Amino acid sequence: MTESWVNSAERIGADLHLELSGPGGRRAALIRALREAVRGGRLAPGTRLPPYRSLAADLGVARNTVADAYAELVAEGWLTARQGSGTRVAERAEPLRHAARVPVKAPPRARGPRHDLRQGRPDASAFPRAAWAASYRRALQAAPNEAFGPGDPAGRRELREALTEYLARARGVRTEPDRIVICSGFAHALRLLFGQDGGGVLHGPLGVEAYGLGFHRGLLAAAGVRTVPLPLDEHGARVERLGRERAVLLTPAHQFPTGGPLHAERRSAVIDWARARGGVILEDDYDGEFRYDRKPVGAVQGLDPERVIHIGSVSKSLSPALRLGWMVLPERYVDAVLAAKGEREAWASVPDQLALADFVVSGSYDRHVRRMRQRYRRRRDRLVEALAAHAPHVEVTGIAAGLHAVLRLPPGTERSAVKAAAWQGVALDGLADFRHPQATDTAADTAAYDGLVVGYATPSEHAYGAALEALCAALPPG
Ligand SMILES: Cc1ncc(COP(=O)(O)O)c(C=O)c1O
Incomplete structure (x- = not known):
């Protein structure tokens, strides 16, 4: 096999695309999927399979499940296993007679693109299952009976206390538990703050960055909020353009999606604007923990807690499936936000809140973030090298x-x-997909360029090399 810049273990990752579905449990599903990949030629003879540990981690199955599946396929003649050279696809992969008699159903078609480089998703295979399960168990054991009754709309005190300490330490947020309201993520926070048909806690017009998530703009439009795009340059949003807006939504730690921090002068300027005009800053701190080469950029909230609503969630740091987030509020908004939430907690599961509180207090959250920071930094470096x-x-x-x-x-x-990327099986977005429809880019606005937004966290470890190879093949020639 010819060697390329992606090692062989990674090359096979892209082709595996193992969908563990169908009857008979995960072991049987894995055997079927691997057998079909060899039989269909997606795994060429001689290809080295990933070690048990990596494939198990990527698929979220036990290591023994992978070991058993490999052993079964060795016995059937599809794979070979030799000390020192790992498990490989057999050179003449043909089934033993008994295996040939077993009818093999076609696996379900793989859903979605072959290489997922869309932004916005963490590596789902890295979810800290064991540590989360341990926190969940401890939280359930320690929870008083009342925790299983209707929930307080502010969220569990245990979690608000844990976040007060964590956000102060990790993000420079100045607050106290009574100013925090738990929600089910950033999108939910927007819904609570702006309500429907102008009935929310805050009102437009709302200044937004000229590039941002269309999904959030859509939520705001559905709530009847007019958004006014602020151009971006190399220092971030041009906040000096703010005028009659009553609020502004920013991603100061890491502009989404163009990627720079809001310059220190702009941070002060936007606070000055809020003080002078009675405005409020919504700080979307969606991935503030993941910083690599530069000094930590603290939250703008720390500059003036009475002018900033700081919003965070675990969607990037842990998983968007948990649906857990928080709003750190100026005092004057707390009652109105609680009223918008209603009498009882109707969104964020109380056991999940307690588990997250334990996860933070026990240090598991810090450990997970540190581990993921290293992993994502390596991926970023590999992207740059490729x-x-x-x-x-x-x-x-x-x-x-x-x-x-x-x-x-x-x-x-x-x-x-x-x-071209789609043709190579790569899903990603162009920069224009994030542009506010009324944005007026000028030559001075650095965001006014052609670009691809590449999410390097999404593929599992073994699939990343092949995803990079496919991406590079799709790029226009120099
Ligand atoms: C810009 C931005 N803000 C916020 C979020 C978090 O959204 P949510 O907490 O609703 O999952 C994301 C996605 O993770 C995002 O890309």
Whole structure:
């Protein structure tokens, strides 16, 4: 087999695309999926399979399940196992007679793209199952009976106390438990704050960054809130353009999606604007923990806790499936937000809140974030190295923090690059997908360029190398 810049264990990762579904449990599903991959030629003879441990981690199964599946396929003649050279696809992979008689149903078609480089998702295979389960168990054992009755709309005190300490230490947030309201993530916070048909705690017009998540703009539009785009330059949002807006929504630690921090002068300027105009700053701190090359950028909230609503969630740090987040509020908004939540907690599961409190207090959250920071930093470095080797004309930006980077492309090539990527099986977005429809870019606005937004956290470890290879193949020539 010819060697490429991606090692063989990674190459096979992309082709595996194992969907563990169908009858007979996970072991049987894994055997079926691997057998079909060999039989269909997706795993070429001689290909080395990932070690038990990596495949088990990627698929979220026990190591023994992978070991058993490999052993079964060795017995059937599809794989070979030799001391020192790992498990490989047999050179003439043919079933033993008894295996050939077993009818093998076609596996279900793999859903979605082959390589998922969309932004916004952490590596789902890295969810800390064991530590989370331990926190959950401890939390359930320690919880008083009343915890299983209707929940307080502010959220569990245990979690609010844990977050008060954590956010002060890790993000420079100044608050106390009574100013925190638990919610089910950033999107829920927006819904609570802006309500429906103008009936919320806050009102528009709302200043927003000219590039941001269309999903959030859609939520705001559905609530009848007019959003006014602020241009971006190399220092972040041009907050000096704020005028009659009553609130502004910013991603100060890591502009989403272009990737830079809001410059210190702009941070002070936006606080000055809020003080002078009675406005409020919504700080979306969606991935503040993931910083690599630069000094930590603390929360803007720390500059003036009475002018900033600081919003965070575990969607990037742990999993978007948990649906847990928090709002750190100026005192004047607490009652109104609680009223918007209603009499009882209707969104954020109380046992999950208690588990998260334990996860934070026990240090598991810090350990997980540290581990993921290292992993994502390595991935970011591999992305940069791959581009330097295969597409040196493509500049990578926004890489000092976060879970995604922006590749700056030659003018006029973004759409065709997104299409070429799709053709290579790579799902990702172009920068234009994030642009506010009323944004007026000028030459001075650094966001006014063609670019690809590459989420490097999404693929599991063994699939990442192949995803990078496919990405590089899709980039326009220099
Ligand atoms: C810009 C931005 N803000 C906030 C979030 C978090 O959203 P939520 O907490 O609703 O999952 C995300 C996605 O994780 C995001 O990309």
